[in-house]
Amino acid sequence: MDFDFSPDQLALQTRATEAGLEFRDRARQWDAEDSAPYREINQRMGELGFFGLTMPKEYGGQGKTALDYLIATSAVFRASQTWQPCEPLFCTTGPGPAMILLSDSEELKQKYVPAIVRGEMGCAIALTEPQHGSDLNHLETTATIVGDEIVLNGDKSYVTGAVDNELYAVFARFDGIPGHRGIGAVVVEGDAEGVTLERGPSFVGLRGLAHGNVTLRNARVPLRNLIQGPGSFARLMTAFNLERLHNAAFTLGMAEAAFDEASNYVKQRHAFGRPVIEFQATYHTLAEMWTIIEAHRLLCYRAAATAIDGTFPQGLPVTIAKLFGGTRLPDLTVKALELHGGYGVDLDYPIQRIHRDAISAIVAGGAPAVLRNSIASQLFPDVRFRQERDG
Ligand SMILES: Cc1cc2nc3c(=O)[nH]c(=O)nc-3n(C[C@H](O)[C@H](O)[C@H](O)COP(=O)(O)OP(=O)(O)OC[C@H]3O[C@@H](n4cnc5c(N)ncnc54)[C@H](O)[C@@H]3O)c2cc1C
Structure with a gap:
């Protein structure tokens, strides 16, 4: 058991601390105004080399480990004293991109992962609904396969990064199958027909970027955007x-x-x-x-x-x-x-x-x-x- 960081990990921690310090003075303003310039933050974190940390090199990612991700994010949080500068790391490496990676479809991975790790697209998670957060057994958003499309209907709330992200990993119930067995996930583009993004409520903390709403009304996405169908919760x-x-x-x-x-x-x-x-x-x-x-x-x-x-x-x-x-x-x-x-x-x-x-x-x-x-x-x-x- 080795409790020491390698020279590379130490260098990553130093780099992340320096990156975080660039944002510290602005944390107060973002909190007071409940508004932060996501494009600018995203661009800067990309310039500093923090996109796609754990994504495989074959898709343009950095091929680093979960430990590297932890070292980088915790150092940025400590130094910046705010959550926004780590959002580009989350949206280019976190659960959304990782879900796409876990899909069986190479076509889906090729379609999105290289653009995600270049920071051109970020992927947020849309799981929670107004009536169901912990209780995923009763998720109400529906997904119906019609020909070569998936039609989605439902309301997602408290989606961190809603409005600013281009992609949403939406959890939905397929074919009316009850319980968690019916749940699958689909990549939805924010500007697709039938999709509405709203900023949502103001929170007491974690302010600046939205924890917003994703509303799906007969939103149609290509069948190839299916991450996992039912039975793969x-x-x-x-x-x-x-x-x-x-x-x-x-x-x-x-x-x-x-x-x-x-x-x-x-x-x-x-x-x-x-x-x-x-x-x-x-x-x-x-x-x-x-x-x-x-x-x-x-x-x-x-x-x-x-x-x-x-x-x-x-x-x-x-x-x-x-x-x-x-x-x-x-x-x-x-x-x-x-x-x-x-x-x-x-x-x-x-x-x-x-x-x-x-x-x-x-x-x-x-x-x-x-x-x-x-x-x-x-x-x-x-x-x-x-x-x-x-x-
Ligand atoms: C800052 C912030 C960011 C978020 N970002 C996202 C996001 O990006 N994407 C997204 O999809 N969601 C997001 N969420 C939503 C978050 O995941 C949910 O708020 C959370 O899962 C809890 O769901 P809920 O709010 O509906 O509470 P409920 O599930 O209604 O819980 C209410 C209370 O009931 C308790 N409870 C519920 N079920 C049980 C049980 N089985 N046993 C014992 N106690 C239980 C809970 O512990 C809690 O105390 C975010 C929330 C916050 C606050």
Whole structure:
């Protein structure tokens, strides 16, 4: 077991930190205005070499590993203290592009993956519906194959990057087959007939880019845009594990950012004639925060380092890493905020924004209770709770 980064990984981390620092000063404005210049951010992250990190070289990707992805994204999050600069990494490497890669159709891969890794197209995930987030068993969006087309009808909500992305990996129910067995996924182009993209609601955190709506009204896409038909839910979830790795990288990077802000603040703030860091209560709080961060880091690295083919994180370790980060980060950001005294809730100080981002990430990519269900069912495969109400 080797806990040291290779020289290449160290260089990647340094490069990602420098990239993140380019955006830090603008995080406050993007948050205040709930608007960020996605095209510009995307172009810059591409120039800095962050597109298609784990995508295979044969499609123009960089052929790196899930661990490289984690190293890069967590460093960008820490340095930028905001989530937007990692969105181009997510949309050119994350679950959307990975799902296309897992498709059986070489034609589909050739059609989209090279353009995705060049940053000309980004692929978001459209899974959640207004009435069904965790409960995918009751997904209502329908997909019907008509000749050489798929006709889609339904409403998707909270789609991060809606409006800005060109492609959407849409989860839909095929042929009315009930439960998760009926679910498949299709690549939908944002400007296709019958597709409407809207910005959607404003969130308390993770602001700037939309978490928007994708509305499908007799939207017709070519049959060759089918990623997987019904009966392949488990396979689709293999790609979705990259979403959980991204979430875990976010909570790791933001936990480190909260630690940075708190420790810098208490070094320069004086009370009772001494720097606040010289009070043992402060000292211990920082030690406790760092212990949680170190535990989270190890869970994240393990989830990434044990990825299948080096690329697709396995369900159990990545779910544990996401659960740990999502549920621990808000406590940690509150501690960091408290160390700022009254300045903790002053909009001129980044810690309040980091805290709002932390609470906004608890449920994104899977609610904690659902993650616990998933972990427990893998630990105890013989013990199952029926999620559906009897009768
Ligand atoms: C910042 C952000 C970004 C997002 N980005 C995207 C995106 O890009 N694409 C996308 O498709 N979606 C996205 N989502 C949606 C997200 O995936 C859902 O919000 C999430 O899956 C939870 O679904 P829900 O909001 O419908 O809550 P519900 O499923 O209605 O959950 C409500 C409560 O019930 C609990 N619950 C539900 N089922 C169970 C159960 N079986 N056992 C125990 N408790 C249960 C939950 O834990 C939760 O506490 C995003 C959400 C956020 C906040």
